[in-house]
Amino acid sequence: MKPFGLLTVGAHLRRHGFNVTLLDCMDRLHPALFDHIPGYRTRHRFYGTGHYIKEPLVKPAPVRHVPRNYSRYGLPKSLVRRLLETSEKPALVMMTSGMTYWYPGVFEMIALCHEIFPGIPVMLGGVYATLCHEHARSMSGADHVLAGSAVPEMLELVSRLTRFPLSGDIDTQTRPAYDLYTRIQTAAVRTAMGCPFRCPFCASHLLSERFSRRDPEDVFQEISFLAQDLRVRDIAFYDDALLPDHENHLDIILNRIVQKKVRVRMHTPNGLHPKWIDPDSARLMFRSGFRTMRLSYESIDPDRQKEMGYKVSDSDLVSAVRYLKDAGFALRDIGSYVLMGLPGQDLKEVADSMEFILGQGIRVSLASFSPIPGTDSWYRAVAGGLIREDADPLLTNNSIFPLVPDPVQRKKLVELGTLAAVANQKVVRNESPFSDGDWKRKLRHLLS
Numbered sequence: 001m002k003p004f005g006l007l008t009v010g011a012h013l014r015r016h017g018f019n020v021t022l023l024d025c026m027d028r029l030h031p032a033l034f035d036h037i038p039g040y041r042t043r044h045r046f047y048g049t050g051h052y053i054k055e056p057l058v059k060p061a062p063v064r065h066v067p068r069n070y071s072r073y074g075l076p077k078s079l080v081r082r083l084l085e086t087s088e089k090p091a092l093v094m095m096t097s098g099m100t101y102w103y104p105g106v107f108e109m110i111a112l113c114h115e116i117f118p119g120i121p122v123m124l125g126g127v128y129a130t131l132c133h134e135h136a137r138s139m140s141g142a143d144h145v146l147a148g149s150a151v152p153e154m155l156e157l158v159s160r161l162t163r164f165p166l167s168g169d170i171d172t173q174t175r176p177a178y179d180l181y182t183r184i185q186t187a188a189v190r191t192a193m194g195c196p197f198r199c200p201f202c203a204s205h206l207l208s209e210r211f212s213r214r215d216p217e218d219v220f221q222e223i224s225f226l227a228q229d230l231r232v233r234d235i236a237f238y239d240d241a242l243l244p245d246h247e248n249h250l251d252i253i254l255n256r257i258v259q260k261k262v263r264v265r266m267h268t269p270n271g272l273h274p275k276w277i278d279p280d281s282a283r284l285m286f287r288s289g290f291r292t293m294r295l296s297y298e299s300i301d302p303d304r305q306k307e308m309g310y311k312v313s314d315s316d317l318v319s320a321v322r323y324l325k326d327a328g329f330a331l332r333d334i335g336s337y338v339l340m341g342l343p344g345q346d347l348k349e350v351a352d353s354m355e356f357i358l359g360q361g362i363r364v365s366l367a368s369f370s371p372i373p374g375t376d377s378w379y380r381a382v383a384g385g386l387i388r389e390d391a392d393p394l395l396t397n398n399s400i401f402p403l404v405p406d407p408v409q410r411k412k413l414v415e416l417g418t419l420a421a422v423a424n425q426k427v428v429r430n431e432s433p434f435s436d437g438d439w440k441r442k443l444r445h446l447l448s
């Protein structure tokens, strides 16, 4: 989880002569954590992933009825305060925001910056600031809220606020400034912005209007710099669509990685489109260092697949898994997304989709649906009275199944998640979740 956009903003500012300092509150390797918390150790699970420190909080009013804990994740607030109080007073604070329902943490940070650096403007951007722009403008307390990723406008505003003249041309292809981290093991790379599809539940087109790709050689140079100069071990691709026309894009990047013997492990937490995986591309991905992979599937329902523009079919998924296995990938390192909690979706659709995925020998990643303002699904949910147009963004939190009004149904979705976890543990042990019949019995019981 790296602040990809903010790091790119930092790189732009440096190019124009600004002195930039980074504070990443989600940095599990932040050097100050080791002093602040006696005995703090970063426990990695796989490939640099791991848990965040969290501080339990009182639930805000809109989610007080939800029987779940509510916490702030990342660096403890007392440490963040100390880091800000002991840092040099900046001319400007630029802050990013992630999921729409994470906004309270952003608001706290803005208030803290105003308290510690009175009179210093705070500029807010990122996903929440783009998708819930009016909410952010009216409620966040930021002095300036930017939507989208228009670099020239952002730089002009920064120059005006800081009275610091821009020097040189604006290069919209600038790479993120990962060297701002003191210690870094994992990084994110994007080879393209946007997606050629338009699934009704997805906000990709709201964050990037067009599907546009970078120069493959530039992407290769970035990966090479990360792996060889910064010693990054694991790279996650943040692309929404990594594989379209891979012969003229991704394959060029991967062939350069193989040719130059760049050693790095690569991962695709965003789902790959199975239809574009063929035996050659699967072999090239394996040779170049891909390790964990997620495939986009979402649902076994033919109407749902049609609604997603036929981005995937059952046979695409089956073939892709076979090609990946033949290329050398361990099935336990492959997972596929199944969506649950969609409005009007019955449990059987989710259960059948899960069974289909597990039947391929790979893991299932159950993704809880989050209604994202501005998407087709959002407008349908508003029209159907499932959510109010002015609903607090906290209510779009996927873990509370916001569009499933029936509590019994919501409980069963949570139980489906538990069953998926049990099945995945078996896949990791190279066992079939269906071997003793117990798992399927529990699934049928849940559906009855």
Ligand code: SF4
Residues within 6 Å of the ligand: 195, 196, 197, 198, 199, 202, 203, 204, 240, 241, 296, 311
């Ligand atoms: S294919 Fe994936 S990224 Fe593209 S619109 Fe559909 S869900 Fe979004």
